[in-house]
Amino acid sequence: MDTFLAALFSGTSRGAIYALVALGLVIVWRGAGILNYAQMGQAMFSTYIASTMITNGNSYWLAFVVAIVVGAVMGVLLDILVMRPLSNKKKTELLSSESMRAAIPVIASLGILGVLQALAGIIWAAEERGFPAPYAQEGFTVAGNVMPFTSFDVFVITVVLTTLALTTLFFKKTGVGLAMRATALNSEVARLSGIRTNFTRSLSWAFSGAASSLAGLLITPTSNLSPNTLDLVLIIGFTAAVVGGLDSPAGAVIGGFLVGMVISFVSFYGSPEDVFLAILAVLLLVLIIRPRGILGAKDARRV
Amino acid sequence: MLEVKNLVTSFGSVVALDGVSFTAQESKITTVIGANGAGKSTLLRTISGLEHATSGSITWSGKSVIGMRAEDIVRGGIAHVPEGHAVISELSVEENISMGSLFRRRKFKADVTAAQDEVFELFPRLKERRKQLAGTLSGGERQMLAISRALVSRPKLLLLDEPSLGLAPLVVEQIIDSINILCRTTGLTVLLVEQNANTALGVADHGVLLSLGKVVADRPAAELRADANLRAAYLGY
Numbered sequence A: 001m002d003t004f005l006a007a008l009f010s011g012t013s014r015g016a017i018y019a020l021v022a023l024g025l026v027i028v029w030r031g032a033g034i035l036n037y038a039q040m041g042q043a044m045f046s047t048y049i050a051s052t053m054i055t056n057g058n059s060y061w062l063a064f065v066v067a068i069v070v071g072a073v074m075g076v077l078l079d080i081l082v083m084r085p086l087s088n089k090k091k092t093e094l095l096s097s098e099s100m101r102a103a104i105p106v107i108a109s110l111g112i113l114g115v116l117q118a119l120a121g122i123i124w125a126a127e128e129r130g131f132p133a134p135y136a137q138e139g140f141t142v143a144g145n146v147m148p149f150t151s152f153d154v155f156v157i158t159v160v161l162t163t164l165a166l167t168t169l170f171f172k173k174t175g176v177g178l179a180m181r182a183t184a185l186n187s188e189v190a191r192l193s194g195i196r197t198n199f200t201r202s203l204s205w206a207f208s209g210a211a212s213s214l215a216g217l218l219i220t221p222t223s224n225l226s227p228n229t230l231d232l233v234l235i236i237g238f239t240a241a242v243v244g245g246l247d248s249p250a251g252a253v254i255g256g257f258l259v260g261m262v263i264s265f266v267s268f269y270g271s272p273e274d275v276f277l278a279i280l281a282v283l284l285l286v287l288i289i290r291p292r293g294i295l296g297a298k299d300a301r302r303v
Numbered sequence B: 001m002l003e004v005k006n007l008v009t010s011f012g013s014v015v016a017l018d019g020v021s022f023t024a025q026e027s028k029i030t031t032v033i034g035a036n037g038a039g040k041s042t043l044l045r046t047i048s049g050l051e052h053a054t055s056g057s058i059t060w061s062g063k064s065v066i067g068m069r070a071e072d073i074v075r076g077g078i079a080h081v082p083e084g085h086a087v088i089s090e091l092s093v094e095e096n097i098s099m100g101s102l103f104r105r106r107k108f109k110a111d112v113t114a115a116q117d118e119v120f121e122l123f124p125r126l127k128e129r130r131k132q133l134a135g136t137l138s139g140g141e142r143q144m145l146a147i148s149r150a151l152v153s154r155p156k157l158l159l160l161d162e163p164s165l166g167l168a169p170l171v172v173e174q175i176i177d178s179i180n181i182l183c184r185t186t187g188l189t190v191l192l193v194e195q196n197a198n199t200a201l202g203v204a205d206h207g208v209l210l211s212l213g214k215v216v217a218d219r220p221a222a223e224l225r226a227d228a229n230l231r232a233a234y235l236g237y
């Protein structure tokens, strides 16, 4: 029973973070039609910046906010400096096939991941370092028993759920949110409605950058920080996004929690080495049974 | 006045518009007719900024729109309802409509509401269905929605691409009537593209006949309609 509860709690707090990562991937996928492999590289980079700030005596909270802003700014820069020029039809006219043209930004994002990891290695040295949590990471004690749930877990879940709720409200209730959804769903109709789609697309990148930086800040206290530590998180987040349906933000969140649970239960009841296999099994299972994911649209418009 | 001069638009080696010139008078309905592939859609898409002209000029009220981005051309008062009931199926009817006035929502808050009420008055069926997803609407309702989305941007010039395509005759009549009323009562300028020449010429003041990217006739609508030779040669009936 204790193991079960421990797995459940850990799955919830891990799942919350994966939901955030998956949401970041889905928003850029919908908004720009690009799978951004550099996403957790951006998160790693901004978490390093936060780490350096804290080491230099700044408060955790200042570093926290700066890292998220840096994540958003990096997203926008990536869009404006790399992705927008690359998806310019005129400049890529030489490539005859549509799928080749679509592959360019994806390859570019892989390249940027490599550059970010190399840069981080040069600036901060490649060995692992710890990253602080703002709240205790020891379990609560109830009637003398140590529970498998920490104040930090409560913090993680609260922050993520609040972020998800605010995001939903933003997309559903504000004009800018409507403009972003319209751009993602049909950019030609959006432009004909007077929506500046370059701007709304950059906003998607900003949002995704901020969300993944937040995920980086929340996961590194339990996994340490190195240029490559977030690679696995990207793979898990990607699995979560595919499981939920790559074009569905709500699906990304469900997928995140689901994958978090699977990972947690496998590592509590099996061995940590089985985790990667379990993720692959989930991914394959979904791709075979329901390729569009739990909430994905029927016609995979952008494949 | 909309003035198109020597307009050329090509896709690679395909010249879709091959030196098109005509004018559309303000507060009138001008229709562009022609067979499939004549270049009608390309003409509208070039005016609204979705395609780039290779050469030639397009001016609206004396101002050139060449080189402007589509999103800025709408803001300048030219709204385009593209071919094929262009609405966003995953958004509600209400959201599709307010999408068209997002850029005006700060400066003209009261008028945005007024514009929305007006299109609901014009197409009451949309009002009943305003919480529904656009994807659940019938073809006719979708066309009404696409037109509404364009109207709430308060255009001076409305570009309509085959609004009758795939719709039942009764619905076509209803939509064409609404456009006619709008033009006559509000002074809206309309550029109506149709393959359905009879319907279009019946309502329009002026007609431009396009064939393989060239203007082959540019005359008052009634005259065009009466010309059996032209009809036989270019429209095939």
Ligand SMILES: Nc1ncnc2c1ncn2[C@@H]1O[C@H](COP(=O)(O)OP(=O)(O)O)[C@@H](O)[C@H]1O
Pocket (backbone or CB within 6 Å): B011, B014, B015, B016, B034, B035, B036, B037, B038, B039, B040, B041, B042, B043
């Ligand atoms: N995006 C495009 N790429 C290549 N050719 C196009 C494109 N759009 C239109 N064309 C070509 O331009 C010509 C005119 O097309 P279009 O303007 O759609 O005609 P219409 O609307 O009168 O049926 C056709 O030969 C068509 O094949």
Ligand SMILES: [Mg+2]
Pocket (backbone or CB within 6 Å): B040, B041, B042, B083
């Ligand atoms: Mg056409």
